[in-house]
Amino acid sequence: MSTPQDTPETSAPSETLQRDGLPLVSVVIPVRNEEGFIARTLDQILAQDYPAESMEIIVADGMSDDRTRDILAEYAERYPQVRMVDNPERITPVGLNVAIAAARGEIITRIDGHCEVAGDFIRCNIELLDEHPEAWVTGGPIVHAGKNAFGEAVAVAMSHPAGVGMATHRFPDYEGYVEGAQFPTFRRWVFDRIGMFDERLVRNQDDELNYRITQAGGKCFVSPRVRYVYYVRGRIGQLFRQYFQYSFWRIPVMKKHKRPTTPRQVMPLLFYFAVVVMAILGIVLRNPWVALALPAVYLATLGAIGLSQIPRKGLRVALLVPVAIAVMHLAYALGMLYGFWASAFRRRAWDPRGSMSALTR
Structure with a gap:
């Protein structure tokens, strides 16, 4: 699988961008304890073919207790477009909101630490916004990659309809409108119109924002011209925890909007419910085939x-x-089941400081 570094060359700038002035782009990055990745991420952004004077990088640090803050301070001293802001709550939605509030750009691009972006990532997003004025958000379909055999299997599962349903933004060659992009580029006024990330949602805050955008009439356009690679979990336990937490945190989103944001979110739980019902029926009928x-x-x-x-x-x-697919389905079903139980009997389970908020890397 190719990575942005493997790509032979970046695309040529569009005639529109060559002709017109470029908007200021604010790249926002929420991090905590990313000393092993943050320098690489910053280097990739600083190496973009988008002009440095039209770009700023704002890193919201969740009070890291490793060398992340020292590394960020070094970059801020060397590169005037790099700034660090504090995220005292140490959770992603707060970090994103703090960074966006500090941003000066009319375009907001979100990037995380565990991905690799092509050298024309920002420029291609700006071109898409220019070519699709009806789009509130742009991005690229997710290209998944693994660093070991199981990780490669997870990468396949996360881009296959059996693994993720018809989540077209996870199909690497897809171009068109989707429910949301993994690392999106927003028009700044989107946040003025629909509000910021919901800080109560330690997980799924991006999906919930995407849903609000859709409900407000907004659109998200993705194209494989926007290239990046996202590195998936490489161990069964890590994958299980990731999908268990994702599903668990769907419950407060459902409660907020009085419905699932997409029907496929409840399919794993419904499938296992059907398995249990059929098993009971088979026992009652004394028919193992049922x-x-x-x-x-x-x-x-x-x-x-x-x-x-x-x-x-x-x-x-x-x-x-x-x-990998079975682990994803089972974890998602159990996470949602636990979420329904917790909503009735253990509402503190969604405490941002609790175990269900811990990072799964």
Whole structure:
């Protein structure tokens, strides 16, 4: 799989950008304890082919207790367009809001530490906003990558309809309108119109914002011209915790808007509910075929998906793809089930300082 560094050359600037003045772009980055990644992230942004005088970088640090703050201070001293602001609450939505409040640009671009962006990432987003004036947000479809065999399997699972449903923004070659972009570029007035990130949502604050944009009539356009790579979790436990937390934090979003933001969010839980019902029915009827029908179809489908990946990924990764998809589905179902239970019996489970708010990396 290619990464931005592997890409032979960046695209040529559009005639519009060559002709017109360029908007000031504010790149906002929420971080905490990212000493191993933040320098690389900043270097990639500073190396963009977008003019330095038309760009600023605002890093919201969540009171890191490693060397992250020292590294940020060094970059701020060397590069006038780099600034650090404090995120005393240490959670992503607060960091994003603090950074956006400090931003001066008419365009806001969000980037995280665990990704690699192409050298024309910012410019291509600006071109898309110019070409699609009806779009409030632009970005690129997610290109997933793994650093070990299981990570490669997770990357396949996260870009396959069986793994993520029809989340078209996760299909690497997709161009068109989507529900949201992973690392989006916003017109600044979007936040004036619909509000900032919901600081009560330690997870899924981006999905909830995307939903508000859609409900307000906004659109998000993605194109593979905007290139970046997102590195997925490389261990089963990490993947399980990630999807368990994602699903768990769907519950406050559902309660806020009185509905799921997309129907596919409830599908894993409904599937496992159907499995349990069929199992009970099979026991009552003393018919094992009734009990085993859904699991058999499910496992056969996952097996077929895995086999289809052998030519592209090799046997080892292909055998792990069904495991990755199954872990994602199970974790998502259990996370939502726990969320429904917690909403009735343990409402403090959504405490920003609690275990369900801890980072899953």
